[in-house]
Amino acid sequence: MLLVAAAKTLFIWTVVVVLFAPVVSWLVRRQSAAHPAETATPSAALLHPGASFLAFVREDAFPPGSRRWLRAAAPFLVVLPALVASAVIPFGGRYSLGGSSWSLVAADIDWGVLYVLAIGALAGYGTLLAGWASDDDRSLLAGVRSAAQRGSYSVVLGLSLVGVFAVYGSLKLSDIGLAQDASLPVFGFLEDPGPLEWLRLPCWGILLQPLGFVMFLVSSLAANERPPFDRPSHESEPLSGPPRGVSGVHFGLFYASEFIQVVVIAALCTAIFLGGWSIPYLSQATIVGGLSPLFGQGAATVLCMLLHMASFFGKVVGMVWLQIRLHGAVPRLGYKRAMDLCWKCLLPLAVLNAFGTAAVLLLCGPLPGSP
Amino acid sequence: MLSEYVGVLLMLGIAVSLALGVLAIQLLLGRRRPASPEPDASLDSEPPGASERPSESIGFHLLALLLVVFNAAAVFFYPWAASFGETGAAGFMAIAVFALPLAVAWLYAWRKGALEW
Amino acid sequence: MELSLLLFYGFGFLALSAAVAMVCFVRHPVAGAMSLLVTLISLSGIYVLLEAEFVAVVQLLVFAGAVGMVLLLAIVLLGLRADPLGPLGRGESVVKAVGAMGALTIIAILIARLPASLFALRQLSGSAPEGYGGFRALGRALYGEFLVPVEAIGVILLAALTGAVILAKQRID
Numbered sequence: 001m002l003l004v005a006a007a008k009t010l011f012i013w014t015v016v017v018v019l020f021a022p023v024v025s026w027l028v029r030r031q032s033a034a035h036p037a038e039t040a041t042p043s044a045a046l047l048h049p050g051a052s053f054l055a056f057v058r059e060d061a062f063p064p065g066s067r068r069w070l071r072a073a074a075p076f077l078v079v080l081p082a083l084v085a086s087a088v089i090p091f092g093g094r095y096s097l098g099g100s101s102w103s104l105v106a107a108d109i110d111w112g113v114l115y116v117l118a119i120g121a122l123a124g125y126g127t128l129l130a131g132w133a134s135d136d137d138r139s140l141l142a143g144v145r146s147a148a149q150r151g152s153y154s155v156v157l158g159l160s161l162v163g164v165f166a167v168y169g170s171l172k173l174s175d176i177g178l179a180q181d182a183s184l185p186v187f188g189f190l191e192d193p194g195p196l197e198w199l200r201l202p203c204w205g206i207l208l209q210p211l212g213f214v215m216f217l218v219s220s221l222a223a224n225e226r227p228p229f230d231r232p233s234h235e236s237e238p239l240s241g242p243p244r245g246v247s248g249v250h251f252g253l254f255y256a257s258e259f260i261q262v263v264v265i266a267a268l269c270t271a272i273f274l275g276g277w278s279i280p281y282l283s284q285a286t287i288v289g290g291l292s293p294l295f296g297q298g299a300a301t302v303l304c305m306l307l308h309m310a311s312f313f314g315k316v317v318g319m320v321w322l323q324i325r326l327h328g329a330v331p332r333l334g335y336k337r338a339m340d341l342c343w344k345c346l347l348p349l350a351v352l353n354a355f356g357t358a359a360v361l362l363l364c365g366p367l368p369g370s371p
Numbered sequence: 372m373l374s375e376y377v378g379v380l381l382m383l384g385i386a387v388s389l390a391l392g393v394l395a396i397q398l399l400l401g402r403r404r405p406a407s408p409e410p411d412a413s414l415d416s417e418p419p420g421a422s423e424r425p426s427e428s429i430g431f432h433l434l435a436l437l438l439v440v441f442n443a444a445a446v447f448f449y450p451w452a453a454s455f456g457e458t459g460a461a462g463f464m465a466i467a468v469f470a471l472p473l474a475v476a477w478l479y480a481w482r483k484g485a486l487e488w
Numbered sequence: 489m490e491l492s493l494l495l496f497y498g499f500g501f502l503a504l505s506a507a508v509a510m511v512c513f514v515r516h517p518v519a520g521a522m523s524l525l526v527t528l529i530s531l532s533g534i535y536v537l538l539e540a541e542f543v544a545v546v547q548l549l550v551f552a553g554a555v556g557m558v559l560l561l562a563i564v565l566l567g568l569r570a571d572p573l574g575p576l577g578r579g580e581s582v583v584k585a586v587g588a589m590g591a592l593t594i595i596a597i598l599i600a601r602l603p604a605s606l607f608a609l610r611q612l613s614g615s616a617p618e619g620y621g622g623f624r625a626l627g628r629a630l631y632g633e634f635l636v637p638v639e640a641i642g643v644i645l646l647a648a649l650t651g652a653v654i655l656a657k658q659r660i661d
Binding site for chain 2: 006008009010012080083084086087088105106107108109111114115121144148151152155158159162163165166169170171335336339340343344347348351354355358359361362366
């Protein structure tokens, strides 16, 4: 049992670090180049993170007077939450193979989504400490501002998901994924849908909670200080934060953590709102049932598993691409604007969304099949 | 169910050992040199180094308290959502009553300018 | 030895040593705040082991996430840099640690000798149902049986926020 968990954990690690980091790095480079010919060839770009890492290892310049041990520790506080959060994200459903059931989650926790939030709440300390450890007033202020932004948006992050919890009746990411495998008759709340019975929508989060999706995406980007909310820590800002007093591997780690955050945000959005691993209109039973006559039950299940995994990672890549497009497309928000957006706009919206969702659920009945 | 957390521990273990490994590599292989204080092309001519504290620091204390209060409030929404299937309409009224003083608090904070940065 | 028992000892040791370190050994306030953070996180680990998931989440989100941030922001923004209590005297930290442990032991003995009826708030028949500390069960309880305390919490939060705003505004104006 330990071996299975270890295998799943290592799989997530290899996928995220080896596959995604170079891919994301290449995508960013492609996005920001004026002309496609300016980018390095894919093979060179894919090796770039490794080369950068080696370069970072060689250099470790530090401004005099800074607290070295804290400077060393702070980047890890930022990277670790994103990595540990990926343990609860399911990249596949539950399958019964050879008498036992397998679920493609490293840690199928009952309160999985909140686990991610709770871990993320601790990430704010990383930037705050990094800013403070640089012993520079401007860095300190930048660190405080970034911690303020992260903390504020993490509140809204949770609240924007309350509607999702109410709709799917669970905080467990695999339950939410399984619920999205089904499809919903659009006119099912009518007494007798009649000829309109065939009109079905997949129970995807983005369709059932569109406002929740937008709020969640915005809050995720802001809580992780991704563009367009990266003013507190952007390198060209006068009040820039951690990159000022930090160098060497610590600097590299901050940027590595950015890539990891992009992937984790994409994976979370996929798992909660884009149907996770499921293929629209083809529920797991349909796929296995369809393939069994050809390949036999066991092989059909394995094929289904691979299909689901491919679907999940495909969607994650899509979300990563979306985030990178946002990087270039939306102008950076000022600190005041971002905080106003959080406290005056998203907070009431999230609460209203929760109540509205509850009202709709009371009127139209719960989702078929939810506990 | 407790067995599920093994995955978390493993992930944490891998992450921590990776972090330590990277640090170790840095310590062993890197050259360390103190950097000269960078020429500051930005705002004022004050040399870097913390002399006085920024004047907006009061605003951050209030923000931190806001975070405590609203985090504590948000935490009560989650069990409500998870059990909404069972508590139904009664639960809806219950949380509406809970949210009411919070809405008042939020409006009060806005009116008093506590939400300005 | 079972994994959960091992983890319990691990978390417990971490929590206690971080707390002792914060009180007796740490000289810089920021390090003290970080030790407090370690204590809070270890405690939430113990709550998870006890299957009290809601409490664990509250601990992480509210305590470690927000209250810890309040403390750290205050320390950092007030610019407490130098060692405000003076250098560590010889053997001073050992004396403090022994004293703290001794006090805790005495308190533990006193509590153990209290009559059990004082703590028997409710007679539980049989074992607790599956997932009793989870969010669904807690939601059922909070918004059913324990509704009045929850509403009271809403009012308390209103009072807390109002007080904070008034105090902060006084400072500024």
